[in-house]
Amino acid sequence: MTTDTPLLEASNVDFAYGDVSILRDVSVSIRAGEVTALIGPNGTGKTTLLRALAGLQVPTAGSITYHGPETAREIGYLPQHPEFRPGFTVLETLRFYASLVGRGDDDAMARLESVGLADAATRQVEALSGGMTRLVGIAQATIGDPPLVVLDEPASGLDPGMSKHVFAVASELAATGTAVLLSSHDLELVERTAGEVVMLDRGTVVERGSPTSIRNRLGVDSLQAVYEASIAGDLSSVRVQGETA
Numbered sequence: 001m002t003t004d005t006p007l008l009e010a011s012n013v014d015f016a017y018g019d020v021s022i023l024r025d026v027s028v029s030i031r032a033g034e035v036t037a038l039i040g041p042n043g044t045g046k047t048t049l050l051r052a053l054a055g056l057q058v059p060t061a062g063s064i065t066y067h068g069p070e071t072a073r074e075i076g077y078l079p080q081h082p083e084f085r086p087g088f089t090v091l092e093t094l095r096f097y098a099s100l101v102g103r104g105d106d107d108a109m110a111r112l113e114s115v116g117l118a119d120a121a122t123r124q125v126e127a128l129s130g131g132m133t134r135l136v137g138i139a140q141a142t143i144g145d146p147p148l149v150v151l152d153e154p155a156s157g158l159d160p161g162m163s164k165h166v167f168a169v170a171s172e173l174a175a176t177g178t179a180v181l182l183s184s185h186d187l188e189l190v191e192r193t194a195g196e197v198v199m200l201d202r203g204t205v206v207e208r209g210s211p212t213s214i215r216n217r218l219g220v221d222s223l224q225a226v227y228e229a230s231i232a233g234d235l236s237s238v239r240v241q242g243e244t245a
């Protein structure tokens with residue numbers, strides 16, 4: 001497969017929770033060997049879209065098609081709020097996930113090292129900080145070398161050094177041919193890392209393209225400026241979808 005063929009394609013996706021429409025006519029192509037970043041205000045539908053793309057919820061309309069190879073694990077997923085079963089160490093937890101996809105202990109330890117958490121291998125999962133739990137979640141999402149890795153806010157709650165490291169891990173994964181799809185509110189790291197940016201506002205795609213192409217099209221010098229120019233309305237209040245007040 002060439003990098004021109006999308007690994008995952010969403011076409012005209014709508015999603016509603018009951019009567020509340022969240023995503024409207026969203027089309028996205030996720031390519032192998034590239035980091036695709038989903039950005040947009042709180043409550044705009046990023047998690048909803050990522051869950052649909054990862055196959056965890058079925059769109060109300062439209063289609064999502066995976067064009068990648070058949071493997072033991074096609075999509076790795078880091079939820080926005082990762083949680084692990086208490087009573088086990090970090091390494092035991094990752095060994096369990098590795099065993100599900102026919103991988104051994106070495107793989108579990110290698111993933112832990114890749115997120116900088118090797119020293120916490122024997123720590124109980126319930127004794128981890130929020131940031132450490134997220135890092136274990138990232139390690140878990142990459143076990144079995146899935147062709148697509150979906151990371152919902154992987155840098156949320158991480159200190160600046162670890163945030164940078166996590167984006168570097170995403171870049172390294174993409175450099176080995178993995179398609180990486182992540183959401184983030186850190187526009188500077190997104191700008192430095194993503195090959196493709198998809199900006200969502202009120203459940204629809206309002207901008208897409210490489211950071212450079214979007215900046216050039218809008219004649220601005222940063223993704224932050226693109227964001228401020230493209231997001232409708234007051235940036236200091238959350239648009240609660242479905243509420244008409």
Ligand SMILES: Nc1ncnc2c1ncn2[C@@H]1O[C@H](COP(=O)(O)OP(=O)(O)OP(=O)(O)O)[C@@H](O)[C@H]1O
Nearest residue numbers: 017022040041042043044045046047048049240241
């Ligand atoms: N289970 C649910 N039932 C009903 N509405 C929901 C449910 N989950 C999310 N929503 C609503 O869907 C909308 C989109 O939420 P979503 O979590 O996808 O946004 P987001 O862009 O990821 O936000 P954030 O940046 O704050 O994480 C919000 O209005 C939210 O209240």
